């Protein structure tokens with residue numbers, strides 16, 4: 492293995508939640524963290540082996556799937572054919588409403604209703620529904636490339652203009668961009684958590700032997716040491732929509748190989764309206780008898796699907812089972 496530091500790509504600018512997830516998940520290594528302006532650039536960096544890993548959000552416990560990530564995993568134009576998932580990381584996400592420094596020294600009680608525009612990443616709106624409905628009903632919302640980008644925009648506002656902005660981002664972003672938090676913990680649920688996928692290039696020798704392990708396991712704690720983690724696998728496929736039972740047949744294959752289905756997502760195929768790419772996640776507790784279960788299931792799936800792709804297997808950071 493080369494002595495060069497590991498390079499980890501994430502959605503920037505610095506102080507995004509992706510930055511936090513990348514820093515925490517690679518805390519035990521002396522990895523270099525590289526911000527990218529969009530998820531696609533982080534995927535491309537891994538495909539081109541400019542980065543060893545990318546840390547990409549895929550799902551939030553309050554607001555569901557990150558569709559931008561599913562679309563990149565769908566890889567309809569074969570741009571990221573060597574990119575696979577090798578790990579996951581769960582980050583508790585606390586949002587703040589950030590405003591230009593000094594604009595409301597009295598915090599939320601001193602707010603005069605004059606914010607005309609809110610900025611954040613599209614995923615964050617649905618995580619703060621209740622707070623936004625209570626204080627910012629009808630205020631224009633502008634999607635930006637990340638929560639940290641929103642904080643940066645607010646930090647650069649010219650004071651004294653009619654346009655006043657607010658950004659939804661982390662306390663870390665407030666400190667990094669030098670803006671104030673009008674209110675903290677504005678997420679609908681205190682347990683608001685985003686799951687990040689760790690991606691690597693399967694052709695890269697440098698990362699082949701490394702197994703990703705979350706340093707601060709959310710529910711397992713010490714018990715994890717005495718238990719065998721389950722493994723998760725992500726597969727995408729498309730089927731012949733006109734054939735009755737095509738989807739049922741594909742799903743039955745997972746059962747036949749002892750793979751437990753844990754989630755199903757879809758995205759439009761973009762070949763024909765109302766036809767889909769299916770994303771199936773399944774899990775198994777590794778043992779001698781099921782070592783080849785994923786391989787065999789994929790072989791069988793190829794027989795009943797139009798296209799099928801193995802998107803990787805990794806250690807489940809939540810589920811533990813007794814050996």
Ligand SMILES: O=C(O)C(=O)C[C@]1(C(=O)O)C=C[C@@H](O)C=C1
Nearest residue numbers: 507508509548612614637638685
């Ligand atoms: O905008 C950011 O800070 C990100 O890292 C992206 C992202 C996401 O897409 O889910 C990450 C965590 C939060 O759920 C909100 C936004």
